[in-house]
Amino acid sequence: MSLDEIRKTKIEKLEKLKKVGIDPYPAVSGRTHIVAQVLENFDKLAESKDELILAGRIMARREHGGSIFFDLGDDSGKIQGFIKEDIVGKEVFSRFLDLIDIGDFIEISGTLFKTKKEEKTLKVKDFKVLTKALLPLPEKWHGIQDVEERLRARYLDFIMNPEEREIFVKKSKFWSSVRKFLSDEGGLEVETPVLERIPGGADAEPFKTHLNALDIDLYLRISLELNLKRLIVAGYEKVFEIGRIFRNEGIDREHLQDYTQMEMYWAYYDYKGLMAVLEKMYKKVIKETLGTLTHKYQDHEIDWSQTWPEVDYYEIFREKTGLDLKTISEKELKNYAEGEGIDIGKHIGRGRLIDIIFKKKVRPHLIQPCFLVRPPVDIEPLAKRWPEDLERVERFQIMAGGSELGKGFSELNDPLDQRQRFEEQTKLREAGDKEAQRMDEDFIQALEYGMPPTAGFGMSERLFAFLTDKPVRETVFFPLMRPRE
Secondary structure, eight states, rough: OOHHHHHHHHHHHHHHHTTTOOOOOOOOOOOOOOOOHHTHHHHHHHHHHEEEEEEEEEEEEEETTTTTEEEEEEEEEEEEEHHHHHHHHHHHHHHHHHOOOOEEEEEEEEEEETTTTTEEEEEEEEEEEEESSSOOOOGGGGGGOHHHHHHHHHHHHHHHHHHHHHHEEEEEEHHHHHHHHHHTTTTTOOOSSSEEOOOOOSSSOOEEEEETTTTEEEEEOSOSHHHHHHHHHHOOOOOEEEEEEEESSSOOBBBEEEEEEEEEEEEEEEEHHHHHHHHHHHHHHHHHHHHSSSSEETTTEEEOOSSEEEEEHHHHHHHHHHOOOTTTOHHHHHHHHTTOOOTTTTTSSSHHHHHHHHIHHHHHHOOOOOEEEEEEEEOOOOOOTTTEEEEEOOEEEEEEETTEEEEEEEBBOOOOHHHHHHHHHHHHHHHTTSSSOOHHHHHHHHHHHHSEEEEEEEEEEEHHHHHHOOGGGGGGSSOOOOOOO
């Protein structure tokens, strides 16, 4: 039977329900218990013989002459239901038999018992239709290997694969734990605009839009950074935001075009002080999310419980590539990249070349959690210079499994230095680098009013995807997909 024919049959059943005075889409349910409560307290509830009302979706049914066994599922679990003609009467039983299908939502009332096979079951005395489904649930969803198809119809994925739903329960715990930790540390959670005149705070190409009311072009933010720093200037000493950011760039295992990011800025801290806070935070959040500090990521066993070592950017770069960042020229970097088969077509300038070589040749070796510290100033235009070597900045990245899982630094609060770095970024944009940062005069003016010594840090939901060993798009509810042909 085709999908259209099945739908037509279901609509006919819908009309039959209406003809006997049954509303197939009532507004309310009289549910008294969720399935998990019943399963957890089954013996006590069965002994009391009190009548219960459960509600949920029918996930399976098995007919046995004058009786039907079926599985009823809600968000908390699944339980067997049993309806028998001798108990509910011929009319009610026939209605269930002929008009109720797998996929429909119903409410069942009755008492509990165990079958001969010790299956926990609710004996139905009556039922009520809550939602008549017009399309059938897929029969072979578990066998679908096409991840794209599963992600396009995510609601079906969650219906048929309850373990997929559990990922998002963990994700909620993850962000709740982050939020609570930062609040307990004295952080103030804030909200800043998604629409900006000048996108800044990261190297990324933005999405552009137009505001009709003011007849101006705007951009979706690519970072939370600059507005949060304005709040530090304004006198707030510890601020953080958990919000969506948008980047018009590639989609792969670690990147999406829109995702949730947390950024925090602590006044009177430097990068070293923030590193200590963050090691504590990560360990707490990971333990509360996973229940353990060790987990599998691809072919590696990742252990977060140890004290994380500091890895010097220059030293590890030289160890893995043979290149000395103190002396190497842009031309030599190009020659090395080309010799290693690294595509440098879009990578303009010394900083971009260092970054792409690092990602291809160095980062894959950083497996266990560590702090990667003090890279060249070329690749971080918003960080404070390291006093011991002014060609380097006080930046750290939290690395594990060959991935960057968070980045922070002592914030640049010298407005003259900041202007010079924006000017260098502007030259890169003029040379064709669409991801280079823009001049932001208002932000520079804010710095000229004075920003105290501040350390900042950002992490995204990439960390959660890493903890669950899944591509990031599988850890968001409805990832943007290429339209079907």
